[in-house]
Amino acid sequence: MGQDIQQQRIITKILGKPVRYVRSLFRPLVRERRTLPGILSWIGLVMLLGFIFIGIFAPVLVPIQQTNALAYPILLPPNAQHWMGTDGIGRDVFARVIWGARTSLTIMAIGALLALIVGFPIGLFSGYVGGWVDRALVLVMDSVYAFPGLLLAALIAAVIGKGIFNIGIAITVIYIPLYFRVTRSQTLSTREELYVEAARALGARSWTIMLRYIAFNVVIVIPVIFSLSAADTILTAAGLSYLGLGLEIDVPGDWGRDLSDAQKYLGSGIWWTSLFPGLMIILLTIGLSFLGEGLSDIINPLLRKERS
Amino acid sequence: METFLKIDDLSVGYWTRRGKVGALVGIRLEMSEGETLGIVGETGCGKSTLGKAILGILPPLTEIQGHIFFRGRDLPRLGLEEYRRLRAKEIALIFQDPMTRLNPLMRIENHFVEEILAHESVSKAEARSRAREALLSMGIHESRIRNYPHEFSGGMRQRIMIALALVLKPSLLIADEPTTSLDVIVESQILEILQDLKRVYHMSLQLITHNMGIVAEICDRVAVLYAGKLVELGSAHDVFHKPLHPYTQGLLASIIHLDTKELHSIEGSPPDLISPPSGCRFHPRCPYAQQICVEKEPPLVEFQKGHLAACHFGDTFL
Numbered sequence: 001m002g003q004d005i006q007q008q009r010i011i012t013k014i015l016g017k018p019v020r021y022v023r024s025l026f027r028p029l030v031r032e033r034r035t036l037p038g039i040l041s042w043i044g045l046v047m048l049l050g051f052i053f054i055g056i057f058a059p060v061l062v063p064i065q066q067t068n069a070l071a072y073p074i075l076l077p078p079n080a081q082h083w084m085g086t087d088g089i090g091r092d093v094f095a096r097v098i099w100g101a102r103t104s105l106t107i108m109a110i111g112a113l114l115a116l117i118v119g120f121p122i123g124l125f126s127g128y129v130g131g132w133v134d135r136a137l138v139l140v141m142d143s144v145y146a147f148p149g150l151l152l153a154a155l156i157a158a159v160i161g162k163g164i165f166n167i168g169i170a171i172t173v174i175y176i177p178l179y180f181r182v183t184r185s186q187t188l189s190t191r192e193e194l195y196v197e198a199a200r201a202l203g204a205r206s207w208t209i210m211l212r213y214i215a216f217n218v219v220i221v222i223p224v225i226f227s228l229s230a231a232d233t234i235l236t237a238a239g240l241s242y243l244g245l246g247l248e249i250d251v252p253g254d255w256g257r258d259l260s261d262a263q264k265y266l267g268s269g270i271w272w273t274s275l276f277p278g279l280m281i282i283l284l285t286i287g288l289s290f291l292g293e294g295l296s297d298i299i300n301p302l303l304r305k306e307r308s
Numbered sequence: 309m310e311t312f313l314k315i316d317d318l319s320v321g322y323w324t325r326r327g328k329v330g331a332l333v334g335i336r337l338e339m340s341e342g343e344t345l346g347i348v349g350e351t352g353c354g355k356s357t358l359g360k361a362i363l364g365i366l367p368p369l370t371e372i373q374g375h376i377f378f379r380g381r382d383l384p385r386l387g388l389e390e391y392r393r394l395r396a397k398e399i400a401l402i403f404q405d406p407m408t409r410l411n412p413l414m415r416i417e418n419h420f421v422e423e424i425l426a427h428e429s430v431s432k433a434e435a436r437s438r439a440r441e442a443l444l445s446m447g448i449h450e451s452r453i454r455n456y457p458h459e460f461s462g463g464m465r466q467r468i469m470i471a472l473a474l475v476l477k478p479s480l481l482i483a484d485e486p487t488t489s490l491d492v493i494v495e496s497q498i499l500e501i502l503q504d505l506k507r508v509y510h511m512s513l514q515l516i517t518h519n520m521g522i523v524a525e526i527c528d529r530v531a532v533l534y535a536g537k538l539v540e541l542g543s544a545h546d547v548f549h550k551p552l553h554p555y556t557q558g559l560l561a562s563i564i565h566l567d568t569k570e571l572h573s574i575e576g577s578p579p580d581l582i583s584p585p586s587g588c589r590f591h592p593r594c595p596y597a598q599q600i601c602v603e604k605e606p607p608l609v610e611f612q613k614g615h616l617a618a619c620h621f622g623d624t625f626l
Contacts, residue, residue, distance in 0.1 A: 130368065198409040200365045202423045202472060203395035212422065216413045 032298050041294030044227070047287025055102040058253075066095035067252040075265065078272050085272040087258065088265055097276050099253025103164065104234050104284065110168025111233040112175065112226055119179025124218065126180070127187025128210050138184070145177035149232075150239050157245045167246055171236050175229045182225050186218045193217070224299060227292030231285045238281050255281050311377060312512060313339040313362075313480060318374035320354070320361050328371070329581045331357040333536045335374075336608070341479070344506060344513040346527035346544065348520065348559065350578050354536040355516045359482045362514075363401050364391045378480070397427045400473035404485035406466035410457035416443070417453045419472060427476055442471040446501065463494035470501060474509075481505070482514045487522070499526060520563050524548055532556050535579050535589040538608060542615035552617035552625045554594045588620070596621055 029045075032038030054061065065071060069089040076086040084093035126137040144152070156170040190196065196213050204213070240246040241256025251257075255277040262273035320332040332354045339345050347355050360366050362376055364383060376383040378399065383391070395401075403409050410419060420439030421432060430438075440450045446467040457465060466486060473481060483502065487495035503526055506513055515527060523530055523544060530547045532540040532555065540553040551557045558574035576593040579585050585592050591601040600620050608618045611626060619625075 194403065194405065194408040195411045197365060198403060198469070199411070201363055201395060201401040201403070203392050203397060203426055204422065205392065205426055208422060208426065212414065213411050217411075 028298050029295075037294040037297035039294075040290045041298065044287045044289070044291030044294060047283065048227075048291060051101050051284050051287065052105060054098055055105040058099050058102045062092070062095040062098050064095075064099070064252055066092040067099050075270055075273075077270075084276045087273040088261060093258075093273055093276050096253045096258055097255070097280050100255040100258065100277060100280060101253070101284070103247065103251055103253050104237060104255060104281075106164055107168050107171065107237045108230045108233045110165060111171035111237070112230045114168065114172040115175035115179050115229065116222065116226060118172070119176040120183050120219075120222065122176075123180040123183025124187050124210065124215055127184040128191060128214060134184075137180070141177040141180045144173065145181070149174040150236055153236055153240055154243060154245050157240055162246065162248050164247060164251070167237055167240060170240070171233050174236065175233065178225060178229055179222075182221055183218055186221050187214055190214050190217045220299060224292055224296040227288045227295060231288035231292065234281060234285050234288070311338055312341045312343075312379065313337075314375075314377040315358075315362075316375040316377065318358075318361065318376060319372070320357050320366065321371040321373075322367075323369060323371065324582070327582045330536050330584065331581060332361065335533075335538050337531055337538065337541070339480075339512055339514065341512055342506070342510045344515060344526055344528045346523035346530040347514060347516045347533060348518060348523055348530060349533035350518065352578055352581075353533045355518075355533055356484050358533070359401055359484045359514065359516055362482060363395055363399055365395075365401075393427060396423060396473065396478060397476045398478050399480045399482065400476070400478040402466075402469055402473050402481065402483045402486045404488045406469050407462055407489070409469055410465060412457055415454050415456055416460075416468060419468075420475060423472060424475060438475060442475040443468070446471040463490055463497065466490060466494070466498055467501070470498070474505065477509060478511070480512045480514065482516065484516045485518070486515075487519075488517075502526070520559060532559070535584055536581055537589055537618065539590065539619070540617040541608070542612070542617075546612065546615045550612075550615075550626065552611055552615065552622040553590075553619045554596055555590050556617075557625075558593075588618070 029038065029041055033042060069091060072082065072086045072090045072092060074086060074088055074090045076082055078085045082092050082094065084097065087093055087096070122137065126134045153167075153170045153174055156173055157167060160166045160169065191214060193213075196209060199209050199213050237246065238256030238259065241254050242260040244257075244260065246256055247254050258277040259274055259281075262270075262277070265273055315335055315337040318332055318335040319330065322329045322331055335358065337345075347358060349355050357366070361372060362378075362383065364386070366372065372384050374384075378394075383394075386394070410416070414422075417436060417439055420442065421435045424430065424435040424438060425432070440453055443453060444450060448464060448467060448471070452459070457468075460468065470486075481502075486502070487498050490498065499522060502513060502515075505511055513526075515522065517523060527544045530540075530542065530544050531538055532547070532553065534553075534555045540547060540551065540556045542552075547556060548560065551560055555574070558572075561572040562574065564571065574593055579589060579592065585602075587603050588594070588597075588601040588606050591597040594601065598620070604620070606618045606620045606622075608616050609622060610616045611622045
């Protein structure tokens with residue numbers, strides 16, 4: 001009994017911070033549910049959760065064999081057995097689309113998360129330290145940012161090779177500057193907050209100031225850029241695959257590549273092989289954008305209010 | 309005996325696009341232990357800069373010249389870590405504007421725990437109990453210790469800030485307009501608290517303010533700053549009864565009493581500190597200004613024992 005309580009306490013202690021952070025994010029979302037940004041965010045969130053569900057349970061929903069070449073007759077139009085038809089090499093389009101969600105979400109998670117993990121601390125450090133370190137980092141990041149994203153990703157992908165993880169890394173490089181810039185600018189304004197000066201006056205260590213006083217107040221903007229950059233990630237990954245620089249051929253589902261393969265049949269009136277993968281890209285991107293835009297409309301006024 | 313606090317020829321300059329702003333120029337000032345020194349002057353005359361300079365929390369790239377000796381150590385030449393250890397432990401600062409001085413995402417308790425642990429190696433539990441004590445002594449119930457800053461009123465937050473500044477029992481407290489943004493009743497409470505603390509801990513207090521009433525009430529000595537320069541220094545009694553600098557006279561004349569029929573003010577506004585006026589910095593606004601005031605900078609002269617002023621005609625006001 002007593003041990004149970006002890007255990008409970010330890011669990012709340014460890015989980016306390018993240019749970020509180022998530023809760024503090026959801027509270028405005030619940031409060032704003034009847035306003036336009038609130039509705040947008042909820043639609044986006046539900047769409048994203050739907051895709052995550054599909055991605056996780058793909059093996060349960062459709063057997064992987066259906067995504068193999070020559071599993072079925074080629075180019076069957078949508079019918080009762082093949083809801084979205086079959087493609088040029090006899091794969092079930094529906095199965096490809098479902099398994100494609102898994103692939104896209106994995107790349108998105110790797111790309112956006114890595115960019116966050118690298119970009120956030122560098123932005124924080126750069127903004128906090130300032131001076132020539134800051135200038136140098138801004139210069140580097142801006143030059144990466146100025147480079148056309150898809151081209152850069154294609155270049156990196158060509159160098160480090162195909163594969164889900166490699167594509168994730170190639171995409172990360174494009175989005176690091178985005179996280180860097182947003183984090184840095186938020187840090188610059190938070191650094192001037194009076195409570196930061198007060199903490200310094202009370203003899204707080206630099207690390208404490210950077211982590212407890214600045215980082216916690218900066219991290220609020222992350223969900224917004226995370227959803228927006230994730231939407232972009234999907235497009236870039238699809239673009240790379242479309243260009244043939246993306247994944248290996250044996251990946252069970254890859255929207256971008258399927259779209260590229262489907263291109264040659266479009267002229268003969270075979271629409272189903274390109275429509276459905278394309279639709280999925282659009283839907284997932286829209287969902288993430290709704291979530292990102294909605295969140296930014298909810299969170300930014302909150303920030304502004306807090307500041308005034 | 310070594311002096312408690314001795315500011316020697318301190319100059320502070322901020323660099324801006326238009327040039328250097330001389331926020332403080334050649335300040336010489338001493339404070340003894342247990343003393344209350346009032347620092348008065350208009351907005352932008354360098355009062356807050358002085359407090360921050362002592363604590364070493366001026367923005368980076370600020371130019372600091374001269375010495376600030378505190379118990380034998382020259383503060384501007386202190387190592388970063390040594391300086392950090394000194395803050396709050398030996399010298400603490402209370403700011404004006406308590407509404408924005410606490411981290412909105414941190415519980416009150418954690419503000420204290422973090423501060424105590426940054427200076428002393430005690431257990432977290434010990435730090436917590438000291439936090440409770442400090443808050444109780446400021447009249448804030450311990451049930452509120454786990455609240456967030458936004459759950460308190462302005463007066464309560466200022467008391468929390470005072471508790472934070474005092475929890476490590478510093479020997480010098482700098483209060484930078486601690487009551488400016490508070491209403492009159494809270495103001496008198498805060499001032500009472502400060503006076504009590506002085507009595508109990510025999511703490512030295514540097515009170516930065518533009519409110520001459522507060523100075524008269526609780527300060528032993530007064531330093532008057534104008535445009536970054538020290539223009540008058542003396543006991544509160546002397547400065548109030550026999551102000552030797554026309555600027556101090558102007559400040560005193562502009563206090564509003566119950567029987568005030570007509571408002572007095574000092575003509576003009578404080579000068580641009582990037583290119584200050586020649587000679588005496590106050591001459592463009594001074595009713596007694598002569599040719600010499602434009603040409604020659606008046607030195608700080610001791611006209612009476614312990615009563616200094618920087619005016620060519622100081623002796624005529626004696």
